[in-house]
Amino acid sequence: xxxxxxxxxxxxxxxxxxxxxxxxxxxxxxxxxxxxxxxxxxxxxxxxxxxxxxxxxxxxxxxxxxxxxxxxxxxxxxxxxxxxxxxxxxxxxxxxxxxxxxxxxxxxxxxxxxxxxxxxxxxxxxxxxxxxxxxxxxxxxxxxxxxxxxxxxxxxxxxxxxxxxxxxxxxxxxxxxxxxxxxxxxxxxxxxxxxxxxxxxxxxxxxxxxxxxxxxxxxxxxxxxxxxxxxxxxxxxxxxxxxxxxxxxxxxxxxxxxxxxxxxxxxxxxxxxxxxxxxxxxxxxxxxxxxxxxxxxxxxxxxxxxxxxxxxxxxxxxxxxxxxxxxxxxxxxxxxxxxxxxxxxxxxxxxxxxxxxxxxxxxxxxxxxxxxxxxxxxxxxxxxxxxxxxxxxxxxxxxxxxxxxxxxxxxxxxxxxxxxxxxxxxxxxxxxxxxxxxxx
Numbered sequence: 054x055x056x057x058x059x060x061x062x063x064x065x066x067x068x069x070x071x072x073x074x075x076x077x078x079x080x081x082x083x084x085x086x087x088x089x090x091x092x093x094x095x096x097x098x099x100x101x102x103x104x105x106x107x108x109x110x111x112x113x114x115x116x117x118x119x120x121x122x123x124x125x126x127x128x129x130x131x132x133x134x135x136x137x138x139x140x141x142x143x144x145x146x147x148x149x150x151x152x153x154x155x156x157x158x159x160x161x162x163x164x165x166x167x168x169x170x171x172x173x174x175x176x177x178x179x180x181x182x183x184x185x186x187x188x189x190x191x192x193x194x195x196x197x198x199x200x201x202x203x204x205x206x207x208x209x210x211x212x213x214x215x216x217x218x219x220x221x222x223x224x225x226x227x228x229x230x231x232x233x234x235x236x237x238x239x240x241x242x243x244x245x246x247x248x249x250x251x252x253x254x255x256x257x258x259x260x261x262x263x264x265x266x267x268x269x270x271x272x273x274x275x276x277x278x279x280x281x282x283x284x285x286x287x288x289x290x291x292x293x294x295x296x297x298x299x300x301x302x303x304x305x306x307x308x309x310x311x312x313x314x315x316x317x318x319x320x321x322x323x324x325x326x327x328x329x330x331x332x333x334x335x336x337x338x339x340x341x342x343x344x345x346x347x348x349x350x351x352x353x354x355x356x357x358x359x360x361x362x363x364x365x366x367x368x369x370x371x372x373x374x375x376x377x378x379x380x381x382x383x384x385x386x387x388x389x390x391x392x393x394x395x396x397x398x399x400x401x402x403x404x405x406x407x408x409x410x411x412x413x414x415x416x417x418x419x420x421x422x423x424x425x426x427x428x429x430x431x432x433x434x435x436x437x438x439x440x441x442x443x444x445x446x447x448x449x450x451x452x453x454x455x456x457x458x459x460x461x462x463x464x465x466x467x468x469x470x471x472x473x474x475x476x477x478x479x480x481x482x483x484x485x486x487x488x489x490x491x492x493x
Contacts, residue, residue, distance in 0.1 A: 060124055060135070063117040063270060064143050067150030070113030074106055075155050092193055092228035093163070094156035096462040103462040107158070110276070111455060117147070117272040118452045124270065125448065128263045129439040135266060140246050144269040148239045151279030158458045159426075160197045162281030166230045167194035167202050169215025173223075178205045178212055179359045190219065190227045209355035210315030211283055234281045241285035242278040245269055248292035249433065254299055264436035268429070273452055277426035284429045287316045291323030292433070295330075298341075303331040307344030315352040319430050324348075374421035376457045376478050380471050390419035397443070407441035409434050414443050417450060425454050442484045449481025 081089060082102055088094055096103050127133035168178035170190040184202055186192040194202050205212065215234065222233040246269035253261040268274065268288070278285045290313040298306020307327040313320030324345050331337040356363065379386030394415025400408030413434040417423065428451025435444040456478040459466060466474060 059120050060139075060143060063120045063124075063272065064147035064150055064275075066113045066116040066120075067147050067272070067275065068153065069150075070109055071150055071153035071155075073109050073113075075153075077106060077109065078155060080105075089156070091197065092226070093231045095160045095163075095197060096156055096158045096458075097160070097197075098464055099462060100464055104459075106156070107458055107462050110154075110158070110458075114272040114276060114452070114455060121270055121272055121452075122448070125263060125267055125439070128259055128266060131259050134259070134262060137247055137250060137262075137265060140265055140269050141243055144243055144246065144275060147270070147272070147275040148242070148279055151276050152235065152239070154279075157280045158462050159280050159282070159424075162231050162234050163194040163197045164202055164205075165207075165211075165215050165234050165281065165283065166219055166227065167191050168205050168207070168212050169217070169219035169234075170230070172212050172216040173220045177359055179363050190230060193227045207283065207317055208315035208320075208352060209359060210312065210352070211286075211317065212359075213355075214286075214316075231281065235279060238278040238281050238283060238285050241283075241289045242269060242274060244289045245285060245292060248289055248296060249436070252292045252295035252299070252433075253436065254296075260436065260439060263439045264433060267432045267436050267439075267448065271428070271432060271448075271451055273425055273455055274429045274432070277429065280426070282426040283316060284319070284426050287313045287320050287323075288429055288433070290316065291320060291326075294323055294327065298327060298331065303327065303337050303341035304344040307331075307341040308348045311345045311348030312352065314349070315355060322430060372421065375460050375465070375471060376454075376475050377421055377423055378418055378475065378479065379421045380475055386418060386421070390415045390417075393418055393443075407438040407443060409437040410441055410443035410447050414446055417447070423450075423454050423457060425457050428452070428454055446481045446484045449484065450479070453478045453481060 078089070080102070085099055085102065088097065088099075096106060099106070124133070124135070128135070167184070167190060170188065171178045171184065174187060176184075176187070184191065184195070186195055191202075214237075218233045218237060219230045222229045225233075246265040249264040249268055250261050253264045274285070291310050294306045294308070294310025294313070296306070297309055307324065310323040310327050311320070313323055328338065328341050328345065331341040374380040374383070374386070377386060378389050392415070394412050397408040397410075397412025397415060400411060402408075410431075413431050417427075417431060420427065428447075431447045432451060435447040438444050456474045459474060
C-alpha cells in the first residue's frame with residue numbers, strides 16, 4: 054500500500070518541477086531573452102542560470118528516480134506488481150509534466166524538424182553543407198545550432214516520418230511542428246510499455262512487468278521523449294519486431310526489428326538480438342537472417358534519393374569525450390568497455406543470462422559522449438536479467454547520465470570538474486564490486 058501511494062510521486066515530481074522552472078523565469082538574465090523568444094527555448098550555455106534550472110530538473114528527476122528504483126526493486130523481488138494501465142497512466146502524467154516545462158535541454162528536435170522540412174521541399178537533408186534558410190523552420194534550426202545544422206545521422210525512414218509530421222503541421226508554424234515531433238516521441242514511449250509486455254512473453258510475469266515499467270517509467274526516458282528524441286520510436290519498432298517474431302516467426306520479426314535501423318543506427322542492436330534469440334535451430338536462424346537481409350536492402354533502397362548528399366563531404370563533430378570514462382583517459386574507457394563486454398560474453402557462453410546486461414554495459418562504456426537519452430537503448434537489456442548487478446548498473450546509469458547536460462546547458466567544464474562529474478555519473482559501476490569480489 055505504501056508503494057502504491059509513493060509511485061504517484063514519480064510523475065508529480067516532473068509536474069512540480071515544471072511549476073518551479075516557470076516561476077524561476079522571473080530571474081532569467083536579459084542575456085538569454087532571445088533564447089526564450091524562440092519557438093521552443095533550449096538551455097544553451099546559460100551559465101549560472103542554466104545551472105540553477107538544471108538543478109531543478111535534477112531534483113525533479115532524482116525524486117522520481119528514487120521511487121522508480123524502489124518500484125523496480127519490488128518488482129524484481131516479486132514483492133509487488135503493477136498493472137499495464139497504471140504504468141501507462143503514470144507515464145502519461147509524467148510526459149504531460151515534462152511537456153509543461155518552459156524549455157528543453159537539447160536542440161535535437163530542431164534538427165529533426167529541419168530535416169523533415171527540407172525533404173518536404175525536395176531538398177536533401179543529408180547535404181547539410183548547402184542548407185540555406187529557406188523558411189522559418191530552417192531559420193530557427195540554423196539559429197539554434199549556431200548557423201550550421203549538424204549532419205543528418207538518422208535513417209531515411211526517420212527523414213520521411215519527420216517530413217510527414219512537419220508537412221501535416223506546417224500551418225501551425227515551427228512551434229507546432231516541434232510539438233508534433235515531441236508528441237510522436239511521447240506516444241512512442243507509451244507504446245513501449247505494452248510492446249515490452251508482449252515482447253517478453255514466455256518469461257515470468259514479474260519480468261515482463263519489470264521490462265514495461267523499467268522502460269516507460271524511467272524519469273529520464275520520460276524527459277527525453279518530451280524533448281522529442283527519436284530513441285523511443287526506435288525502441289517501439291524493435292519491441293514490435295520481437296513481438297511479431299514470437300507470434301509469426303523470426304522472418305517477420307527480424308524484418309520489422311531491422312527496419313528500426315532506418316530510424317537510427319542503434320536499431321542494429323535489435324537486429325543482432327533477433328539473430329541471437331533465434332540462433333537455434335538452424336532453420337530459425339536462416340529465417341531471421343533472411344528478414345534482416347530483406348529489411349537491410351529496403352533501408353539501402355530508401356537511401357537512394359539521398360545518395361548525392363551522403364557521398365558529399367560534410368562536417369562531422371570532433372572526438373571530444375565528456376562525462377565519460379574516455380574523458381578521464383581514453384585507454385581507461387576502452388579497457389573498461391572491453392573488460393565488461395568480455396565478462397558478459399563469457400557469462401553468455403556459460404548460459405548465464407546476466408551476461409546480457411554486462412555485455413551491454415561494455416557497449417555503454419565504449420561511448421565517448423553518452424547522451425542522457427541513450428539510456429533507453431539499454432533498459433530492455435537490463436530487463437533480461439533484472440536481478441543481476443549489471444542490470445542495476447544499467448538502470449542507475451540511465452539516471453545519472455543526466456549530468457551530460459552540463460557542458461551544453463551551463464558551460465564546458467574544466468578537466469577537474471569533468472573528472473568530478475564523470476565519477477558521479479559512473480558511480481553506479483560500484484554495484485559491480487560485490488559481484489566480482491565474490492568470484493573465486
